[in-house]
Structure formats: C-alpha cells, structure tokens
Amino acid sequence: MSVLRTGVSFAAPHPSSQRDAGASWLNTILKGDCVAALEKLPSKSVDLVFADPPYNLQLGSDLHRPDQSKVDACDDHWDQFESFEAYDAFTRAWLLAVRRVMKPDASLYVIGSYHNIFRVGAMLQDLEFWIMNDIVWLKSNPMPNFRGKRFTNAHETIIWATKSPQAKPTFNYDALKAFNDDLQMRSDWYLPLCTGSERLKDAGGQKVHPTQKPEALLYRILTASSNPGDVVLDPFFGTGTTGAVAKKLGRSYVGVEREQDYIDAARARLEAITPNDPSALEMHKGKRAEKRIPFGTLLETGLLEAGTRLTCAKGRHEAIVRADGSLKAGPHTGSIHKVGALVQGQDACNGWTFWHTGSGTKKAPIDDLRKEIRSRLQA
Amino acid sequence: MSVLRTGVSFAAPHPSSQRDAGASWLNTILKGDCVAALEKLPSKSVDLVFADPPYNLQLGSDLHRPDQSKVDACDDHWDQFESFEAYDAFTRAWLLAVRRVMKPDASLYVIGSYHNIFRVGAMLQDLEFWIMNDIVWLKSNPMPNFRGKRFTNAHETIIWATKSPQAKPTFNYDALKAFNDDLQMRSDWYLPLCTGSERLKDAGGQKVHPTQKPEALLYRILTASSNPGDVVLDPFFGTGTTGAVAKKLGRSYVGVEREQDYIDAARARLEAITPNDPSALEMHKGKRAEKRIPFGTLLETGLLEAGTRLTCAKGRHEAIVRADGSLKAGPHTGSIHKVGALVQGQDACNGWTFWHTGSGTKKAPIDDLRKEIRSRLQA
DNA sequence: CTCCCGTCTGAATCAAGCT
C-alpha cells in the first residue's frame, strides 16, 4: 500500500522515517538466519519483497574453459542442500516467514534458475500465493557453454506473486510504459550482468559475492511495484543491491543476511549512496490518477450546451445532449457511456472518447472538453 | 539414440520404416488417453518426446479488448482441473508413462506457462529426470495485457530433460551454431506465434485448435535433439505440429490424442506434407540484431540520472528526467516522445533526437547515450 | 502491380469506486 493511498506525506527523501519513526529495523541489515530474523519484524509491515535465495546448484567436478582456466563457480556452503526435500523445507520456511510480514497488497519477487525456480514456483502455489507474472531476465552477456553440450544458459526466471488472488498490488503501468517508449512492458527483460565497476571486489580484486545482481534489475522491479516511501524487504540481502536501489529511489529497505563479510560490504556500499531528489521520484500516472469530471460539468461550465448534437467518430451514430447531463439517441437515453453502448449494441463504451462535437475536420472527442476543464482546475 | 550412432541407414525419406518394419505404431496417431495409449508402445522405443500438456489456465470471467471485442480464450474442458493436486497427479502419470518408452539417452521437452510449468518442473525433478536447460520462447507478437494490470505475458517456458544425469542426449551443437550465425544457440528463442496460413482453420474459418504451436519451434527442437530416422513422440498431439515437422525432417513420429476433431485435422495435415520441404527450414531471424533500447535503460544503467534537465536543440523547451523513466515539462508528463510532442504542440516527436543533455557546445542528443548502451551490449 | 488503411486476432489466471 503506497503512501499516496494512505495520504501520508512523502516530501522528505526518506518519508518512511517519518511514518515509521519508531521502527528501528527500517534501513538496517538484520544479521542471522532469514526465518529467525524476520520474527523481529511486525506482521504486515512491508510493501515489496525481493528474494534471491540459494539456487541449489548441483555442480559436479570443476569446470574449465577451453583455455584450461578454471571457472569461478558458485560453490559456497550456503548453496548446498542435501536433497530436494531439504530444499523444499527451506523454501517453505522462508516463504511463510516472508508471507507474514507482507502487507495484504504487497508484491513478492523471487529470482532463480532451472535448478530451483520450479520448486520455488510450485511451493508458492502450494502456499496459496498468487502468481501475477513470470519474468525472464535475458542476459546480454551470459557465460557461454564451454563444452557444447547444452544451450547457452542465457536467462534467469523471476516470479512476481501476491499473497492472494484478491490482492491489488502496486503496478506503475503508466510509468513503465513511458519508460519503455510508450509500449507496454513485457515479461522479457534484456539486461547485462553485473560487471565492471558496479561489481563489488575485495582488496585482492576477487568478487565479494558470487551472484551479485545488477542494479538495473532491481531498478525495474522497484519502479514497477513500489512507490516512494514504501518498505522493501530482501531476506537474502547479500551485498545489498536491493538496499542500494531502494535508497537511490527513496524507498526504505530491510535486509537479512547471515554472512558478516557480505554485511560489511553492503554497509559500506549503502553509506556511499546519495538518494535521488524527491521531485524526480514522482511516478508518472495516467488517466487513472486524474480527478473525475462528471459529464454534467461540461454543461454547468458552459463548455457544452443542452441541445448540442454529438456524433461518433465516423458519424454513424448521433445523440442529443439534454440539460440534465443525459443523452438521447432515438429510443435510448442515459449517460454518455450507456447510450454509446446501446447505439452500438455493445455491453460497454467509454463515452468520453466515443462521442464527438463538431463535424468534418473540426470533429473532436468530448474528452477534449474534459481536458479543458482539468487544465482550468489546475490553474 | 540416433541412427547415426547405431549405424542404421537413413537414405530413404522414411528410414524408420526400414528399421522398424514391424512397428505398426510408427507414423500413426493413437487415439485415447495418453497413459493408456502409451502402454501399446514398447519400452525404450523413442528418441525424443515433445509434450504440450494442458496448462490449467484457471480463467475467470470474459476478457474484452479496448475496442470491446471479446478475446477467444482457451476455455476447453481438457484444460480444466479441480485442484493443483489433481493436476500433479495427472502430470505424474503421464510423465511416468513417457519415461518408460524413452530410450536411456532420449530427450524430453515440455512446454508450459507460469500456470503449470513450475509444477511440471518440480515433478520432473521428483521423478529423477535430469534438467539440461530451460528455454524461453519469446513471442514476437504476444497478446497485450488489455487492462494494464501486469506485464505483457510475452513468453512460454520449455524444459529440456533426460531420464538421468548419466544420459548422453543427442545435441547437434555445430548444426545449431551454424544455424545461429556461428554463435552458440542460447536458451532464449525469439519466434512468432502460429498465425496466418500455418494456422489450421475449419470450414467456418475458426481455429481448429486453441493452442497450435508454430512449426519453427518444433523445427528447432528436432534439429537440436534428434537425427534423421529417430522416433519422435508427442503425447498431446493436437493438430499434429510435431508430426508435421518430424515428417518434413525425415524423423518418424507417434502421436497420442483424445479428441477426434484434432486427429482428423492432423491426419489431413500430415498427408499433405512432402518430406524435406525447404520452406520449413527457415529460421526466424528476430530483432536480436537491431535491439530496441527503452529510454528507461539509460536510468537503470546509470548513464542518465533522475533529475537531469534536458533541452531541445535550440534550448526553447526543457524537461526534467524522473526516476521512473518519464519526463516532466511544466504540466506535461509522459514518455520522451509524448512530452516532446506536447511541448511543441505537435502530434508526434522522436524524443531520442529531440531531447539533449548538456548545454552550449557540449549539447548532445540523448540518442548518443543510446548508442553507448548499444555498444556496451555488443561487447 | 503496389501501397495504404481498416479489420481481425492470439494459452489471459486483466477494474475501481460509489451508494
């Protein structure tokens, strides 16, 4: 649930610190096992969860490139599970812990590969989460398949889910569409791996975390499913990519992490970040966010007069405006929407874009008159 | 196991008819339930399985496009299951039946969407299949999300598995690499839907099957994981796309299908096919080459920061970049293109060339930043 | 003949607010 809906102010860079001044866990990293640490959070307290759980990679012997160099694979102890049953039990436990702290309309994003994502997805469904989308992160620069025995594993899968089918999660549709050059955002995201200066390295030049995610991935998830001031939880915080993007975008974060090395790296990273200016963080909203203007207002303000003849775009249908704000088209009377639907023999119709004033080249939808009213109201 | 390895000749268009002259089930469609029908096949008899099981879509009420036309959804009885438990039991049964008839080194490909693929994948692992890859079919022309409530569901997932980790499945690595302009074939395949003349229609012009797959998809799978003369099984044969591609490519097929209408359509389709039709050999060269870069990518990658001031070439108009990828110029907000049009009072505008960063002699169109991204993605 | 424009359609878990 966004601050916009609850009516709480979000002028400050970190508005959540105002709203939840008493919540000491905000913008912190909790050290420990994810299930145990999450017990410290109140139930229904986070708006968005991003989880990058262990992938349960079942690597055999070492892998070498054609030039005999050894591939630095992810063979950390935290990625090892004895069996699918053990992995399922682990998955079930952290999903239930996360579920408790999610607000009713919160979103959960989980990323994984074919080693674990099917088990995670099935468990989500078993626990009665509701899947909204699966998203594929297409890697522009994946690791090639050196042995030529499989397809280059060039993607990972992200599942977007809510707590129930009834949830109304934040989805900044209009912002994403503007972001994507006025096309709907699709379920396939083409993004590079986390490399170069973004990749955290230790003093010896070794990568700090084997599977650090690119900030661009989190940027898109937070833009899609959160608003400024929201609380974002990452139960497998690692080196803090989720926190870094949350801070940049004016969201609050909570991280859970077991390894002290990762926590240290994440703290240093987070301290160095300057949040974006709040004015740049406003989300682009489409028509849905605009104030409703009743059709009758056009008559009251004199923009339209009773008795005016309206037509559809092609002139096939016409109707007369009546002083009470209703339309009459032959035997049909009612609202602009109802009469628009009736004359077309359809169930529904948006009267604002269906009905037009004027004729020939001067024909214009009555929605233009509504826009005129809106601009007057702003001034 | 391929004929190449077993040394069997494959000169004839239907070499399998020589090898298995006594196998009456080759190149036929078995009518009936998939589990029962597969009992008629000997164990360890097929080289490749492609399965397109019911997705268990769980659709609610009708869906209409913005123009009020009704979406012709897949609401057939065979796609309905009472519960996840029922779907799991169904999945387990057909997977076991398929497992029995697979040769030890055979490959299994299963396609699905987020509604079912996680359950299928988890069941595959539970039954000790070994996953080689998951592959995403990116649809060039998916159905949009009409209500603007989710990401456009623009892909389906295909799992490639073998019977065990020890299996040595056919994988025509070099053929695929040549096929893909000397690049390794990746796990993301960009292909159009099955439409136009390829889509089977009945006398009334209605689609015969609600979910007919494109031949290009099967073409790629058969090319990757089978050799001429191999036996390809499709336990959910539908209107016979698998059989059609198998016949064209000189493989033998076996199909199982319950619905007589689909069987009739598939028989007619298969009879009309001449093997080795080169027209089916063409691969769809997608937009991969000319990758579209959304404006928001500049923000995600940090090339442009939220709050940056953009101007037109002459400095007459200016706008502020917001973190969600939209612009704000006075009262106008929206995409770079929309806001560019609005400030000029025009209908359309190419925001990439209209908006500039910097000032004076350092002024440069944001298109330069896009070029920078493109060169990074290529590297 | 080509080009342009209108129409149709595809595996889809697709509304929100007020009375």
Added chain:
DNA sequence: GAGCTTGATTCAGACGGGA
C-alpha cells in the same frame, strides 16, 4: 457487502479491399 455506475485499456502481424 452487494449492486450499480463510471470509464480505462492493446501490439504485432496477417489479410482484404480500395486507391
């Protein structure tokens, strides 16, 4: 909470007709 009203919402590609 049920019921009614308002009115927001689509991309690529195939195809057919007319200029």
